[in-house]
Amino acid sequence: MATEPLPNNTDPILRTEGLVKRFGEFTATDHVDLELERGEFRSLIGPNGAGKTTLFNLISGALPVTDGEIYFAGRDDEEPTAITSLSPAERVRRGIGRSFQISNIFGGLSVRENVRLAVQSVNREEIGLLESLFRPTDRYDEIAAETERILERVGLESVADVTANALAYGDRRRLEIGVVLATDPELVLLDEPTAGMSVDETRETIELIQNVLVDQTLLLIEHDIELVMELSDRISVLNHGELLAEGTPNQIASNQAVQDAYLGGTLDE
Numbered sequence: 001m002a003t004e005p006l007p008n009n010t011d012p013i014l015r016t017e018g019l020v021k022r023f024g025e026f027t028a029t030d031h032v033d034l035e036l037e038r039g040e041f042r043s044l045i046g047p048n049g050a051g052k053t054t055l056f057n058l059i060s061g062a063l064p065v066t067d068g069e070i071y072f073a074g075r076d077d078e079e080p081t082a083i084t085s086l087s088p089a090e091r092v093r094r095g096i097g098r099s100f101q102i103s104n105i106f107g108g109l110s111v112r113e114n115v116r117l118a119v120q121s122v123n124r125e126e127i128g129l130l131e132s133l134f135r136p137t138d139r140y141d142e143i144a145a146e147t148e149r150i151l152e153r154v155g156l157e158s159v160a161d162v163t164a165n166a167l168a169y170g171d172r173r174r175l176e177i178g179v180v181l182a183t184d185p186e187l188v189l190l191d192e193p194t195a196g197m198s199v200d201e202t203r204e205t206i207e208l209i210q211n212v213l214v215d216q217t218l219l220l221i222e223h224d225i226e227l228v229m230e231l232s233d234r235i236s237v238l239n240h241g242e243l244l245a246e247g248t249p250n251q252i253a254s255n256q257a258v259q260d261a262y263l264g265g266t267l268d269e
C-alpha cells in the first residue's frame with residue numbers, strides 16, 4: 001500500500017520573532033513570537049485592547065515594527081524570508097491578504113470591476129515588460145477568466161454588474177472575500193469579519209470563509225468564542241500585547257491563565 005508522502009517542508013508559513021510595537025511609552029505588542037503552520041486555521045483572541053489589530057497591522061505592513069522580525073515563506077515552499085521592511089503592497093504580492101476591518105471595496109464600481117482590479121493588482125509585476133507589450137490580448141483574457149472564476153467561487157455571478165454599494169449585506173461579505181481571494185493569497189488575515197452581525201449571519205460568514213479559503217492559511221480575529229472554539233485548529237491568546245497562551249481549542253479552554261485573564265471561567269459552562 002502506498003504511504004502518504006511526507007511534506008517536504010515543515011517550516012512555518014509565518015513566524016514573528018520578538019515582535020514589539022510601542023506607541024510612545026505604551027507597548028501594544030510585547031515581544032510576540034508567533035508561528036503559523038501552512039494550511040492551519042488559527043484564531044487570535046484576547047480582551048479589548050490586547051493588541052490583536054496592532055499585530056495584524058505589523059504583519060500586513062500597515063504599521064512599522066518597533067523591534068523584532070517577521071518571516072514569511074510565501075508562495076513557493078521556500079525557507080521563510082524576512083519581510084519586516086517590505087511595503088504592504090509587496091507583502092500582498094508575496095501572498096499576504098487582508099480583509100474586513102480595512103475594506104478593499106470600491107463602492108462605486110461593479111462587483112466584477114472590483115474583482116478584476118484585485119486580480120490585476122497582483123498580476124502586474126509577474127510578467128516582464130516585453131511580454132506585457134507583445135501579448136496584451138492574452139493577458140486581458142487571463143485576467144478576465146480569473147475574474148469570472150472568482151465570481152463563481154464566491155457565488156456572485158448573478159450580481160457581477162451590480163454596483164458594490166447597492167449589494168445586499170451578505171453579498172458584500174462575499175465580495176470582500178472575493179477581493180482578497182483575487183490577490184491569490186497564501187495567508188489571509190481576517191479582522192473581525194463578523195463585526196456587527198447576528199448569530200446566524202456570523203455562522204454563515206465564517207462557513208463561507210472556510211469554504212472559499214480552503215487552500216489558504218487563515219489568521220482570524222473573532223469575538224464569538226464559541227465559534228472560535230468550534231472552528232480553529234489552534235488559538236493564540238493575547239493579553240496586554242503579550243502572547244499569553246497558544247494551543248488547540250481544548251488546551252485553551254482548560255488553560256487557567258486564559259480563564260483568569262480573559263474568559264472568566266465561561267468556557268467550561
Ligand SMILES: Nc1ncnc2c1ncn2[C@@H]1O[C@H](COP(=O)(O)OP(=O)(O)OP(=O)(O)O)[C@@H](O)[C@H]1O
Nearest residue numbers: 023026027028046047048049050051052053054055
Ligand atoms: N495608532 C495608535 N496610537 C496609539 N495607541 C494605539 C494605536 N493603535 C492602537 N493603540 C493602542 O494599542 C492597544 C491595542 O489596540 P488594538 O486595537 O491592537 O487592540 P485589539 O486587541 O485589536 O482590541 P479590540 O478587540 O478592541 O479591537 C490599545 O490600548 C490601543 O489604544
